[in-house]
Amino acid sequence: MGHAAFRLSGIVKDFPGVRALDHASLEVMPGEVHGLVGENGAGKSTVIKVLAGVYQPEAGQIEVDGQRLSPATPLSVHAVGVRFIHQELHLVPHFTVTESVFMGQERTARLGLAKREMRRAAEAFLRDALGLDLPGNRLIRDLGTAERKLVQVARALIDGEAKVVVFDEPTAPLASNEVDIVMEAIARLKAQGIAILYVSHYLSEITEICDRVTVFRQGETVGVFDTITDASAGDLVFAMVGRNITDMFPPKGSRATGRGLEISGLTDGAKFAPLSLSVGEGEIVGIAGLIGSGREEFVDTLYGLRRKTSGHVTFDGSPLHIATAAQAVKAGLVLVPRDRRHDGLVLPMTVTENATLATLEDNATAGIENRKAARTATEAQIQALDIRPPNPDAVTRLLSGGNQQKVVLARWLATSARIFIFDEPTVGVDVGAKAEIYQLIEDLAAKGACIILSSSDPVELQGVCDRIAVMTRGALVGELNAGEITVDDLVAATTGAASLAEIRDAG
Amino acid sequence: MSSTSAPSGPFANIFLRFGFLIVFAAFFALFAVWNPVFVQGGNLMNIVEGSAVLMIVALGMTLIVATGGIDLSIGIALDFGAAFAVVAMKTYGLDWFGAACAGIIGGSLVGLFNAALVVGLRISPFLATLSTFFIGSSVQRIFTNGGGPISHRRMPEEFRNLALGQIAGIPTEAVIAFVLAVLYFLVLERSIWGRRIHAMGMQRSAAVVAGIRVNRILLLCFVLASATCAVGGLIAAANIRMFTPLSGFSYLLDAIAAVFIGAALHPRGRPNIPGTVIGVLFLGMVANGLNLMGLNFNTKDALQGIILLSALALAVAQRKARNG
Numbered sequence: 001m002g003h004a005a006f007r008l009s010g011i012v013k014d015f016p017g018v019r020a021l022d023h024a025s026l027e028v029m030p031g032e033v034h035g036l037v038g039e040n041g042a043g044k045s046t047v048i049k050v051l052a053g054v055y056q057p058e059a060g061q062i063e064v065d066g067q068r069l070s071p072a073t074p075l076s077v078h079a080v081g082v083r084f085i086h087q088e089l090h091l092v093p094h095f096t097v098t099e100s101v102f103m104g105q106e107r108t109a110r111l112g113l114a115k116r117e118m119r120r121a122a123e124a125f126l127r128d129a130l131g132l133d134l135p136g137n138r139l140i141r142d143l144g145t146a147e148r149k150l151v152q153v154a155r156a157l158i159d160g161e162a163k164v165v166v167f168d169e170p171t172a173p174l175a176s177n178e179v180d181i182v183m184e185a186i187a188r189l190k191a192q193g194i195a196i197l198y199v200s201h202y203l204s205e206i207t208e209i210c211d212r213v214t215v216f217r218q219g220e221t222v223g224v225f226d227t228i229t230d231a232s233a234g235d236l237v238f239a240m241v242g243r244n245i246t247d248m249f250p251p252k253g254s255r256a257t258g259r260g261l262e263i264s265g266l267t268d269g270a271k272f273a274p275l276s277l278s279v280g281e282g283e284i285v286g287i288a289g290l291i292g293s294g295r296e297e298f299v300d301t302l303y304g305l306r307r308k309t310s311g312h313v314t315f316d317g318s319p320l321h322i323a324t325a326a327q328a329v330k331a332g333l334v335l336v337p338r339d340r341r342h343d344g345l346v347l348p349m350t351v352t353e354n355a356t357l358a359t360l361e362d363n364a365t366a367g368i369e370n371r372k373a374a375r376t377a378t379e380a381q382i383q384a385l386d387i388r389p390p391n392p393d394a395v396t397r398l399l400s401g402g403n404q405q406k407v408v409l410a411r412w413l414a415t416s417a418r419i420f421i422f423d424e425p426t427v428g429v430d431v432g433a434k435a436e437i438y439q440l441i442e443d444l445a446a447k448g449a450c451i452i453l454s455s456s457d458p459v460e461l462q463g464v465c466d467r468i469a470v471m472t473r474g475a476l477v478g479e480l481n482a483g484e485i486t487v488d489d490l491v492a493a494t495t496g497a498a499s500l501a502e503i504r505d506a507g
Numbered sequence: 508m509s510s511t512s513a514p515s516g517p518f519a520n521i522f523l524r525f526g527f528l529i530v531f532a533a534f535f536a537l538f539a540v541w542n543p544v545f546v547q548g549g550n551l552m553n554i555v556e557g558s559a560v561l562m563i564v565a566l567g568m569t570l571i572v573a574t575g576g577i578d579l580s581i582g583i584a585l586d587f588g589a590a591f592a593v594v595a596m597k598t599y600g601l602d603w604f605g606a607a608c609a610g611i612i613g614g615s616l617v618g619l620f621n622a623a624l625v626v627g628l629r630i631s632p633f634l635a636t637l638s639t640f641f642i643g644s645s646v647q648r649i650f651t652n653g654g655g656p657i658s659h660r661r662m663p664e665e666f667r668n669l670a671l672g673q674i675a676g677i678p679t680e681a682v683i684a685f686v687l688a689v690l691y692f693l694v695l696e697r698s699i700w701g702r703r704i705h706a707m708g709m710q711r712s713a714a715v716v717a718g719i720r721v722n723r724i725l726l727l728c729f730v731l732a733s734a735t736c737a738v739g740g741l742i743a744a745a746n747i748r749m750f751t752p753l754s755g756f757s758y759l760l761d762a763i764a765a766v767f768i769g770a771a772l773h774p775r776g777r778p779n780i781p782g783t784v785i786g787v788l789f790l791g792m793v794a795n796g797l798n799l800m801g802l803n804f805n806t807k808d809a810l811q812g813i814i815l816l817s818a819l820a821l822a823v824a825q826r827k828a829r830n831g
Contacts, residue, residue: 326715326718328718329718330718334718342712342713343712343713343716344716345710346713346717347710349709357706357719364698364699367699368693369697
């Protein structure tokens with residue numbers, strides 16, 4: 001075996017209060033597709049940034065093509081042929097394919113730009129190297145997501161110097177039929193002898209495309225797997241989370257049925273029609289629906305983030321007046337928002353600051369904070385919810401998705417809220433933390449809270465909820481009993497492939 | 508993504524950590540060596556006394572910057588404070604206390620107007636307070652028939668003492684500034700309201716979802732900041748026994764500079780009261796020191812600009828060093 005296309009060894013990277021990488025190593029051979037997997041917070045993005053020269057590690061070596069880079073800087077890494085395909089596309093919608101491919105690296109002729117030459121080169125590269133026939137004068141905004149992804153790839157590789165290509169979650173925004181286009185392109189790059197590092201949450205893709213897989217857990221390399229088969233995918237998950245996730249969903253408890261939350265005729269007058277729904281105490285009610293079904297707007301209106309034009313909401317028979325989020329919180333109705341990094345947390349603040357934001361009065365005397373009390377209360381929450389790192393002073397920006405979500409939850413658990421809305425609670429959350437969040441939701445229900453779970457994940461809805469309300473095109477079309485349907489039924493209902501009556505009859 | 512990397516080495520580390528304080532000390536030493544008068548007690552007290560009004564205005568500015576906005580009309584609030592107080596004494600014959608209250612109410616009107624624009628009409632603080640600045644300037648010109656000062660020779664002694672008196676041997680204006688700074692520190696850095704103000708300033712949407720009443724906070728902050736600036740106006744009027752229209756503007760840019768020097772000193776880059784106090788004293792020291800060096804006063808602004816840039820550049824380097 002020749003030497004590796006690149007090799008990271010003994011990499012240590014510290015952030016305030018967090019050791020993100022702890023002697024991590026990673027090696028990719030030329031002509032290999034190498035998977036990198038791990039839970040959120042395992043150090044995947046950090047190691048990529050170390051390789052990119054964006055972060056300077058505290059210790060460790062970076063070798064590319066047998067040559068040691070010290071220090072690795074974005075320029076030196078680029079110079080030795082390492083290319084990054086970031087998750088975000090960074091393409092200008094009204095540029096053509098050719099302009100996008102050559103942006104910042106235009107070729108010039110004697111008089112101005114060599115437009116024809118660039119167009120030929122861009123089209124040839126897309127066709128020969130990536131297997132995509134695309135006219136160079138098409139506008140980016142007219143392309144599908146997978147095609148845009150390949151334009152992004154072409155832009156990174158058009159100079160022909162690439163030896164290592166890092167794909168960071170390349171298929172995350174793609175529909176399932178588009179994934180194949182990207183997979184095909186990656187296979188072609190591999191055949192050209194390029195080393196590929198493939199970072200993804202989707203284990204099915206990893207097993208399909210990768211020759212070897214490196215698993216990270218808590219900043220360490222815990223294993224390198226050769227030739228993954230579907231049969232060994234379980235071993236992979238075990239290596240990632242350090243334990244077997246035998247059952248992702250907790251068993252559903254027996255439900256109390258107090259009157260709880262009753263919503264009648266609620267509407268924002270624009271995005272969803274008047275909607276009625278009841279959630280008993282101790283009950284978990286799901287909201288299913290595609291993007292544009294009005295699901296998000298319903299949640300926002302219920303929480304007072306959007307103006308309602310009519311309808312009313314009661315809890316145990318007494319009316320709740322909610323026109324602002326502050327009034328919702330006061331009424332004991334709280335939201336774990338879908339955009340956690342934007343709406344859920346004040347990212348520059350610490351875990352303590354975020355976790356106590358809704359209960360500041362509880363840790364204060366005459367308006368002056370008792371920081372010790374706030375810290376102690378937060379330490380208890382950190383332990384109860386297993387927030388990692390267990391540091392009340394850690395800045396939340398640096399936590400992984402699952403741990404950030406737990407901090408949001410910790411804030412609401414400190415209040416006396418009785419009604420919880422979870423909006424996409426596990427998006428960007430790894431497998432292990434997912435199971436923990438489901439357990440926390442189940443625990444809340446067992447204590448008699450009313451729970452609304454709005455989600456785009458049918459598996460999650462079917463696994464966690466008692467009842468599921470289905471929304472399509474801005475209207476609630478009916479409810480399904482989670483125990484009587486399959487995940488496929490739910491998908492059929494949200495996409496309109498089958499009516500609810502058909503599903504109930506079949507069940 | 509940038510290709511520059513943070514400097515390293517023991518000296519660089521120390522400099523990054525305490526950079527601004529080292530610069531502060533270096534300037535102090537330079538002025539002291541150049542002219543020993545600089546370090547005499549009397550002169551140091553001059554610096555503190557001369558910085559009092561700017562300090563008061565900068566406190567209000569810190570509050571607004573902490574909410575995530577900016578207030579370009581603090582000078583107007585200062586002018587209104589002075590004008591209302593002088594007119595209350597001269598035309599309506601109020602005593603010093605009535606005049607002080609009138610001044611603070613007059614300044615608060617400016618804050619209320621800002622809040623109406625920002626909260627009610629959802630105009631960005633920058634543009635809203637810029638409009639207030641234009642309108643307020645014009646109002647003063649109209650009221651004074653073109654900008655002539657309103658002097659009040661027989662100003663009550665108690666009112667004059669706001670600027671000229673002493674409490675326990677310390678100039679009253681410095682005492683007022685100090686007391687306000689302590690109150691602001693308690694509110695912004697130690698109280699639950701301060702926590703909410705910082706939260707909304709850093710990430711407003713998250714503060715809203717957390718149940719914080721951001722509009723109420725904005726309203727209170729704009730009124731409080733203007734009322735505070737009006738106190739500065741009282742002192743300015745007491746000092747020269749007159750109201751000089753449009754004089755508040757001269758504090759605006761210094762106050763912004765002091766607040767951002769202070770934010771640069773904070774480990775997480777937050778606007779904060781101790782930092783603002785240091786920023787104000789630093790600007791006061793530089794002005795005073797240059798004066799004693801006999802340097803052309805015109806160089807003061809250039810130096811101030813360089814200092815502000817250095818502080819901000821240092822802060823960026825520090826954050827980079829911390830985050831790798």
